[in-house]
Amino acid sequence: xxxxxxxxxxxxxxxxxxxxxxxxxxxxxxxxxxxxxxxxxxxxxxxxxxxxxxxxxxxxxxxxxxxxxxxxxxxxxxxxxxxxxxxxxxxxxxxxxxxxxxxxxxxxxxxxxxxxxxxxxxxxxxxxxxxxxxxxxxxxxxxxxxx
Amino acid sequence: xxxxxxxxxxxxxxxxxxxxxxxxxxxxxxxxxxxxxxxxxxxxxxxxxxxxxxxxxxxxxxxxxxxxxxxxxxxxxxxxxxxxxxxxxxxxxxxxxxxxxxxxxxxxxxxxxxxxxxxxxxxxxxxxxxxxxxxxxxxxxxxxxxxxxxxxxxxxxxxxxxxxxxxxxxxxxxxxxxxxxxxxxxxxxxxxxxxxxxxxxxxxxxxxxxxxxxxxxxxxxxxxxxxxxxxxxxxxxxxxxxx
Numbered sequence: 001x002x003x004x005x006x007x008x009x010x011x012x013x014x015x016x017x018x019x020x021x022x023x024x025x026x027x028x029x030x031x032x033x034x035x036x037x038x039x040x041x042x043x044x045x046x047x048x049x050x051x052x053x054x055x056x057x058x059x060x061x062x063x064x065x066x067x068x069x070x071x072x073x074x075x076x077x078x079x080x081x082x083x084x085x086x087x088x089x090x091x092x093x094x095x096x097x098x099x100x101x102x103x104x105x106x107x108x109x110x111x112x113x114x115x116x117x118x119x120x121x122x123x124x125x126x127x128x129x130x131x132x133x134x135x136x137x138x139x140x141x142x143x144x145x146x147x
Numbered sequence: 148x149x150x151x152x153x154x155x156x157x158x159x160x161x162x163x164x165x166x167x168x169x170x171x172x173x174x175x176x177x178x179x180x181x182x183x184x185x186x187x188x189x190x191x192x193x194x195x196x197x198x199x200x201x202x203x204x205x206x207x208x209x210x211x212x213x214x215x216x217x218x219x220x221x222x223x224x225x226x227x228x229x230x231x232x233x234x235x236x237x238x239x240x241x242x243x244x245x246x247x248x249x250x251x252x253x254x255x256x257x258x259x260x261x262x263x264x265x266x267x268x269x270x271x272x273x274x275x276x277x278x279x280x281x282x283x284x285x286x287x288x289x290x291x292x293x294x295x296x297x298x299x300x301x302x303x304x305x306x307x308x309x310x311x312x313x314x315x316x317x318x319x320x321x322x323x324x325x326x327x328x329x330x331x332x333x334x335x336x337x338x339x340x341x342x343x344x345x346x347x348x349x350x351x352x353x354x355x356x357x358x359x360x361x362x363x364x365x366x367x368x369x370x371x372x373x374x375x376x377x378x379x380x381x382x383x384x385x386x387x388x389x390x
Contacts, residue, residue: 025319025332027345027362030375039371044357044364051357051364053373063373065361071375089157101175103157111159113175126176133183136163139244141194142172143156 030069037061037076043088047100050074052116054085054104062120074120084108087140090116101125105137156181156219158200160189167192167202169219181219186211193246193254199224199274203256205240208233210256210268210276225275231266231283234259247315253279253335255320257313261285265307265320267338280338284308302341306331314356314363317378323353323365330356330365330376349374 040056051063051071061076084106093099098118105111109131115123128134157170157178168183188206195201200213200221211226234240243257252271258264261283269277286304310322310331319334321344328351332344352367353374362377 025317025334025342025344026379027321027330027376028379029345029347029349030362030377032349032372032374034370034372036371038366038373039368041355041366041368041371041373044355044366046357046359046364049359049361051359051373053355053357053366055368055371063364065359065364065375067361067377069375069377071364071373087159091155101172103172103175103178105159107163109161109163111157111170111172111178113172113178115175126178128170128178128180130168130180133164133166133168133180134159134161136161137159138162138189139160139191141158141192141200143194 028069031071033063033071033073035061035073037073037078042085043104045088045090045102047090047092050100050116050120052088052090052100052102054082054088056083056085058083060085060088060102060104060114060122062116062122064120075122077114077122077124079124081106081108081110081112086138089140089142091142103140103142105134105140107136107138109133109135109137111137111140156215156217158192158194158215160192160202162188162190165189167200167213167221169215169221171219182221184213184221184223186223190242191244193244195246195248195251197251197274199270201244201246201254201270203232203242203244205233205242205258210244210254212270212274212276227268227276227278229266229278231260231264231278231281232256232258243313245313245315245320247318247320247335249316250318250335255313255315255335257310257320257322263307263310265310265313265322265333267335282307282333282339282341302331302343304341306341306343311354312356312365314358316358316363321356321363323350323356325350325352325354325367328353345376 049065100116102114112127188204212224263284266281312323329346353365355366
């Protein structure tokens, strides 16, 4: 009861704080894109103006943000193993300007690496299969990357 | 985001093995498992620039902080256990974790406790987590009457009910609530108030959020729809155009 009263008091007090819009918290809804390759989305990550999405239908896609408010699908890669995708992280490819390296965990216990060329073409580079360690892989972070 | 330097590491939270696993990804075509650390349970992790790894688990109802060496060695730094981090504590409960790069002293965890609960934990004490507060969907209700512009008013904590995705940026936690076709926002500095950051039919069913410099993308797995959500620009500023 005391806890609930404190929470209520907190809400009432913060009613006098600046609104979400005034402090820049609000978001403007831009364009949407609907694509078969995005159905069953399980994980996503961004790098610059690109959005990478892995789905449980076995597809990894790359989308391009075109400001002010557009989003287009650049390309996708399908592989049966991607169907157990659970987490995705991305980093710049230090050897190729405009390219990216993607890392994808599978709940079956694998970590896959993919390459995204500057033109959006995706390819599978390789991976490690270690179910004794990685089974149920659910979350992924790279050094220096956002969690 | 920085390019991956040689010796780069990936960390994976593996639910089935209860392990956090370090992997050398310096040769992307040939990742190599280096080390692992077994915890009571693991679910989600983040690894921001301060180098401390945050690991959340609903099953263990715990947030654990790990340190990691450049060779992928993992060690426990500290942890905190609280029922609000885990719902019923079953293996099907979930605890989503995020860290705002601009506010590394705070960690936010979204769990099934009290239907849906957002918890705030402080890491200001040398990286040792301290439970600071929580907002449960079963908490205070929204005001009876809302103005037309709902973004201008704080909502009841029930606005968090059913939140499916969590992303942290700009000192705030953004939560996708598919049932109300909205993204709600909680500012860490005024933790205890929920605002609507965006709402619209396009956000119906959004279950995945991906943050970018320009805002975020909300993805609805059921329909295969991705929707662009852009930070509201400050007056007098222009958005960057990507080539």
